[in-house]
Amino acid sequence: MRRGPVIGTKTMVVSPHYLASAAGAQVLAKGGNAYDAAVAVSATLAVVYPHMTGLGGDAFWLGYSASEGRVRAYNGSGRSGYAVRRDCYAGEEAIPRRGVRSAITVPGMADSWSAVQREYGRLTLAEVLEPAIGYSAGGFPLSPDQHGGSVLAGAALSPEAAAVYLPGGQIPAAGERFVQRQLAGTLRALAAGGRDAFYKGSIAEEISDYMQASGGYLTRDDFADHQGSWEEPLQTEYHGHTVYQVPPNSQGFTALMALNILEHYNFAEIRHGSYEYYHLLVEALKLSFRDRDQVLTDPSFRSIPLDRLLSKPYAAQLAAAISPRKALALSSEPVGRDTAYAAVVDEEGNAVSFIQSLYFEFGSGVVAGNTGILLQNRGSFFSLDPAHVNTLEPHKRTFHTLMPAMACRDGKPAYLYGTQGGEGQPQTQTLLLTRMLHYGMDPQTAVSEPRFVWGRTWGEPTQELRIENRVAEAVRAELAEAGHLVGEAQSYDGVMGHAHAISIDSNGYRSGGADPRSDGAAIGW
Incomplete structure (x- = not known):
């Protein structure tokens, strides 16, 4: 299954669906820049990968502007409704994972498209939405991944959602033409009216009226008051590179913490794919997760000690806690799953790394009225425990797994990388960067090599280390001997998520x- 890398002298687009990558390339070819192309890719993914992402979800962005010579972050995540309180779920142990009462945060994606396009784009929003509108109205070949997601989560769909995603009550086959006419109408309204059509106009009215009639909590005021935010990205220095992540409520700082720990080890003496390689990465990430779970929430509601967590002295303390032959006995909470990561670099040197999600397959499973929009269930990750750091409160952003990454060398982008998969995101990102930076792998090799994921299951908290059976049996046995609860994953197992990356070498x-x-x-030229 290994492919060779795609190399371009001017541009590059990567995404988890070939039609989305093609949409980005099309926008670049017609004169758009990386920001225009990124919004086109994002919108097309919202159509052709609807089980993973959509207009009813959130998005996070890292962008390098060649004219400004800096990296900026955009937080496109939504807040809980003003009327959403813990007593809405009185007598329940947790917020439902599916259904209208799981859809309690305003979708932030449409706002993020508008913000990114307005700030840095060259074309109009209507122009970059053209591919997405075309595929929703005219249809596209349903992907094998959407078919698999439908098999897995089709039973969780509401009647309105099932009418779209299970036409005629049947799971559509891979390759079948799949049309979303209601969504096409919504995208046309957005193209014509901009973000206000979504948050203050007919789209917001249709969604909120549906929610009120169906026992949901989001209102027109929740939509009208939504606003994403431009933010300074977090960063750390790692082997001559400045690595950037979106700040909280994203979990991105977790990956920076892991890199700070790994900086204390000499990878020139660690063979790739060896016991030492996997053990070291897993242990560094475990320690980062331990701190993440204690502090991550909306920083507007609770202070997060990032200066301490990202300090080099603190990383040295954590590194000293790692035993070379014994696994740490830590566990992890499952924190999400289905997501779409993509990246674009243009001829001018602009670069955009971004990620978007509905949280679970098909999100809440609810399509809002006649909009064709699947609503996310991201807010179901809030805790109902008033003492929990991520407790549910009105107008609050939840702990968010989405975390696009970018590493710069000499002030310019060198690596753009990210992956689908909640708990797996910091893990796979660490694999990708160490493979490309320390072992000289091209992006295609880095994403194709065997992977692991620790602690990521969709049930109880776990310490299991799932690792692909392409990793040498002797290495897996050595990991088990050190105390890792090793579980075998199949070759190219989907549980490892969908990772993509771009590298830019010294020749450009x-x-x-x-x-x-x-x-x-991957498409480039």
Whole structure:
């Protein structure tokens, strides 16, 4: 299943669906820049990968502007409704994972498209939405991944959602033409009226009226008051590179913490794919997760000690806690799953790394009225425990797994990378960066090599380390002997998520890699 890297001298687009990558390339070819192309990719993914992402979800962005010479972050996550309180779920142990009462945060994606386009784009929003509108109205070949998601989560869909995603009561086959006419109408309204059509106009009215009639909590005021935010990204220095992440409520700082720990080890003496390699990465990430779970929430509601967590002295303390032959006995909470990551680099040197999600497959499982929009269930991750750091409160952003990454060398982008998969995101990102930076792998090789994921299941908290059976049996046995609860995953197992990456070398050549586990493609020229 291994592919060779795609290399371009001017541009590169990577995404988990080939039609989305093509949409980005199309926008670049017609004169758009990386920001225009990124919004086109994002919107097209919202159509052709509807089980993973959509207009009813959130998005996070990292962008490098060549004219400004800096990286900026955009937080496109939504807040809980003003009327959403813990007593809405009195007598329940947790917020439902599906259904209208799980859809309690305002979708932030449409706002993020508008913000990114307005700030840095060259084309109009209507122009970059053209591919997405075309695929929703005219249809596209349903992907194998959407078919699999439908098999897995089709029973969780509301009647309105099932009418769209299970036409005629049947799971559509891979390759079948799949049309979303209601969504096409919504996208046309957005293209014509801009973000206000979504948050203050007919789209907001249709969604909120549906929610009120169906026992949900989001109102027109919740939509009208939504606003994403431009923010300074977090960063750390790692082996001559400045690595950037979106700040909380994203979990991105977790990956920076892991890199600070790994900085204390000499990878020139650690063979890739060895016991030492996997053990070290897993242990560094475990320690980062331990701190993350204690502090991560909306920083507007609770202070997060990032200065301490990202300090080099603190990383040295954590590194000293790692035993070379014994696994730490830590556990992890499952924190989400289905997501779509993509990245774009243009001829001018602009670069955009971004990620978006509905949280679970098909999100809440609810399509809002006649909009064709699947609403996310991201807010179901709030806790109902008033003492919990991520407790549910009105107008609050929840702990968020989405975390696009970018690493710069000499002030310019060198690596753009990210992955689908909640708890797996910091883990796979650490694998990707160490493989490209320390072992000289091109992006395609880095994403195709065997992967692991620790602690990521969709049930109880776990310490299991799932690792692909392509990793040498002797290495897996050594990990088990050290105390890791090793579980075997199949070759190119989907549980490892869909990772994609772009690297830019000293000649300016762009190399792209798309995960063979996905339906994606890297396109460059």
